[in-house]
Amino acid sequence: MTVLRATALSHVGKVRRDNQDSAIAGQYLFAVADGMGGHAGGDIASALTIQSLVDLDRRFDDVDEAAKAIGDALHRANDMLSETVADYPELTGMGTTFSGFLSVGDQIVIAHIGDSRVYRFRDGRLEHLTKDHTFVQRLVDAGRLTPEEALVHPRRSVIMRVLGDIETNPDIDISVQPVLPGDRLLICSDGLSGPVGDELIERTLARGESADLTCAHLVELALRNGAPDNCTVVLVEPDADPDATPHGTPGHPVIVGAAAREVRFDHIDRARTQKAQSLHALREAASHLKPRRLEPTQFESQADEYLDELIADVHRRTVVRRVALAVIAVLVVAGLTVGGWLGWRWTQSQYYIGEDGGYAVIYQGVHQQIGPFRLSEPIDDPRLPQVPMSDLDELTQQQVRQTVPFSSLDTATSRLAELSSQHARDDAATPSPQPSASGEGAGTDPGADDHVGAGSASPQAAGEAGTR
Numbered sequence: 420m421t422v423l424r425a426t427a428l429s430h431v432g433k434v435r436r437d438n439q440d441s442a443i444a445g446q447y448l449f450a451v452a453d454g455m456g457g458h459a460g461g462d463i464a465s466a467l468t469i470q471s472l473v474d475l476d477r478r479f480d481d482v483d484e485a486a487k488a489i490g491d492a493l494h495r496a497n498d499m500l501s502e503t504v505a506d507y508p509e510l511t512g513m514g515t516t517f518s519g520f521l522s523v524g525d526q527i528v529i530a531h532i533g534d535s536r537v538y539r540f541r542d543g544r545l546e547h548l549t550k551d552h553t554f555v556q557r558l559v560d561a562g563r564l565t566p567e568e569a570l571v572h573p574r575r576s577v578i579m580r581v582l583g584d585i586e587t588n589p590d591i592d593i594s595v596q597p598v599l600p601g602d603r604l605l606i607c608s609d610g611l612s613g614p615v616g617d618e619l620i621e622r623t624l625a626r627g628e629s630a631d632l633t634c635a636h637l638v639e640l641a642l643r644n645g646a647p648d649n650c651t652v653v654l655v656e657p658d659a660d661p662d663a664t665p666h667g668t669p670g671h672p673v674i675v676g677a678a679a680r681e682v683r684f685d686h687i688d689r690a691r692t693q694k695a696q697s698l699h700a701l702r703e704a705a706s707h708l709k710p711r712r713l714e715p716t717q718f719e720s721q722a723d724e725y726l727d728e729l730i731a732d733v734h735r736r737t738v739v740r741r742v743a744l745a746v747i748a749v750l751v752v753a754g755l756t757v758g759g760w761l762g763w764r765w766t767q768s769q770y771y772i773g774e775d776g777g778y779a780v781i782y783q784g785v786h787q788q789i790g791p792f793r794l795s796e797p798i799d800d801p802r803l804p805q806v807p808m809s810d811l812d813e814l815t816q817q818q819v820r821q822t823v824p825f826s827s828l829d830t831a832t833s834r835l836a837e838l839s840s841q842h843a844r845d846d847a848a849t850p851s852p853q854p855s856a857s858g859e860g861a862g863t864d865p866g867a868d869d870h871v872g873a874g875s876a877s878p879q880a881a882g883e884a885g886t887r
Contacts, residue, residue, distance in 0.1 A: 423522050423598070425449050425655040426630035429676035430638050432610060432646035438676050440608050440651035441465040443519070445476035445672030449655050450519020451535050453608040454677065455581060460513035462677035464583055467503065468496045468515050469678040475521060476672050482595050485521040485528040493517060493530060493591050497582045504584040514583025517591075518549055518606055519653075527604070531592040533581050536612050538620065539596065540603040545621035548596055548604075552580035603656050607637075610650035615640045630654045651676055766794045770831040771824040772838075773797075779806040779819045779838055781831045786822045803832065804839035811838065 425444035431437065439454030439461035452468045454461025472492050479485040496517075504510050516533025529537055531549040539546045550556060554577040555569040569575060582589055598604070603624050611620070615637065623636050634652050641650040766785045773782050775797045784795025808816055815838065825831040 422658045423447075423449070423604075423655050424630070424658045425653055425673075426634045427651075427653045427673050427675045428634040428638055429649065429651040430610075430642070430646070432649050433642060434645075434647045435649055437462055438649050439465055440610065440649040441469040441515075441674070441676040441678035442606070442651045442653050443469050443472065443476075443672050443674050443678070444653050444655070445473075447478060447522045448472060448476040448519065448672065449522075449604070449606060449653050450517060450530075451606045451608050451651050451653055452582075452678075453516040453533065453535050453610070453649070453651070455512070455514040455578075455583065460507075460510035461515065463503070463510065464500055464513040464515035465676065466678040466680075467499060468493075468517060468582060469674065469676075471496045471499060472519075473672065473674075479521060479523050479528075482523050482526055482528050485523045486593050486595070489519075489521055489528060489530045490591055490593055493532070493582065494588070497586075497589055500582060501584040501587070511584065514581035514585060516578065516581055516608070520596075520604075520606075522598075525598055527596050527598055529592070529594045529596060531594075532589060534578055535606070535608045538605040538607070540605065540621065540624040541599065541601070543625055545617055545624065548594070549592065553578055598657060600657055603633075603654065606653040606655070608649060608651045610646065610648035611637055611641050611652055613648065614644035614646060630656055649676070763794075769824065769826065770828050771795070771822040772819055772831060772835055773822045774808055774820050777808050779808055779811065779835065781828070781835055782822075783828075786824075798828075804835055806835065806838045 423446075427442045427444040429438060429440050429442055440451065441454070441462075442451045443449065450469065450472065452465035454463070454465035472489075475488060475492055479488065500513065500515075504513065516535045518529075518531045518533070518535035518537050520527040520529040520537065529548055531537065532552060534551040534553050535549075536551070537548040539548050553575065555564060555572045555575045557579065558564040558572075559566055559569050564572065580586075580590060605620070605624065619640055620637065623633060623640065626633070626636075628636070634654050637652050637654075638650050766787075767783060769783075769785050771782050771786055772779055773786065774780070775782075780797045781803060782795040782797050784793075787794045808819065811819065823834065825834065
């Protein structure tokens with residue numbers, strides 16, 4: 420048989436004036452009740468519920484017997500709360516959550532209603548052994564909300580099931596879980612699970628400190644995070660030494676929170692007396708008993724019309740969110756489109772001289788490309804001069820290949836014309852080939868021979884003629 424030891428700790432928090440949580444840590448019974456915030460008598464509801472279950476802190480032969488016992492006890496507690504409200508109408512609307520279990524051998528019988536929780540820490544991982552009876556949890560189960568959205572939903576504190584004067588036969592979850600050596604079982608109100616969260620709870624339990632230190636650290640985390648609600652924790656562990664002194668003994672368990680003090684109705688009775696004496700005194704008493712709006716938790720019935728209204732509200736919020744995202748997406752796309760168009764227009768106002776097909780030509784655009792798209796094209800205009808690259812000096816060729824940018828087409832055209840003029844001047848400065856003086860053309864020119872022959876033959880011919 421597994422022997423369990425527990426530590427219980429409760430703190431009023433940093434916002435509320437009264438502690439409406441109650442908890443019990445016995446030898447077989449371990450539980451937390453969170454009185455309804457925002458309703459008169461939340462502390463009375465949780466205290467009466469826990470105090471009515473003290474007799475369950477005893478050994479049970481099997482889990483079926485324990486399940487029936489705790490289920491019946493909670494229904495009796497619910498009836499008792501209704502009867503209390505009947506006697507004291509000023510407490511109308513009071514209620515409480517309940518999460519706890521009975522130890523039976525190597526198993527526990529869990530009873531749960533509301534949004535307090537039972538966790539199991541095993542092999543370094545934190546597990547939920549209960550499911551919150553809240554509106555947002557229903558929406559998560561129905562796929563209408565993600566767990567992350569549920570954490571910040573404006574109606575995350577709406578509870579759908581509690582003990583109190585609301586329902587005559589509340590639906591209480593009963594389940595059975597095994598307990599293994601090394602397990603750590605944590606019961607807490609939402610004053611811990613809300614501001615601290617599962618991740619920090621898991622890391623704190625993983626440190627392996629004693630139950631007393633672990634509970635103290637968990638409450639300290641809640642206080643560091645603002646502690647807007649009462650914070651109550653019960654940490655239960657299998658005892659490695661079954662002969663050790665129990666943390667609580669049957670009939671004398673450890674009780675903390677509102678249930679640790681005697682439940683009194685004197686203030687209500689005084690209010691009734693004052694009502695009979697004077698109307699002014701009645702108003703003062705009513706203002707004293709008026710629920711404070713500071714507490715966020717609230718209960719709503721499970722009426723279908725209410726659920727339909729809340730679901731419709733979530734649907735409206737979802738539609739608004741989607742429309743807003745769509746508008747933002749359209750604006751972003753439009754901005755990118757306009758920005759891209761303006762950028763393209765700017766590139767097409769730029770020019771540069773570059774090489775194309777062995778010629779120096781003018782390009783419109785910039786010498787860049789985005790992926791496979793070039794941001795420039797050569798200008799196809801027959802009126803522009805054609806300048807072969809081979810006719811330019813090496814320095815000019817290098818400049819053209821590295822591109823020469825211009826801010827206007829006119830300046831680019833003027834520069835290309837200069838390159839064309841330079842090409843033409845170079846052609847004109849080059850000398851034409853000349854014939855050699857000893858060449859064949861000069862000595863054998865027929866005209867020259869005839870001229871020279873005629874000139875030298877006349878005197879000779881004249882002499883010959885005189886001799887004859």
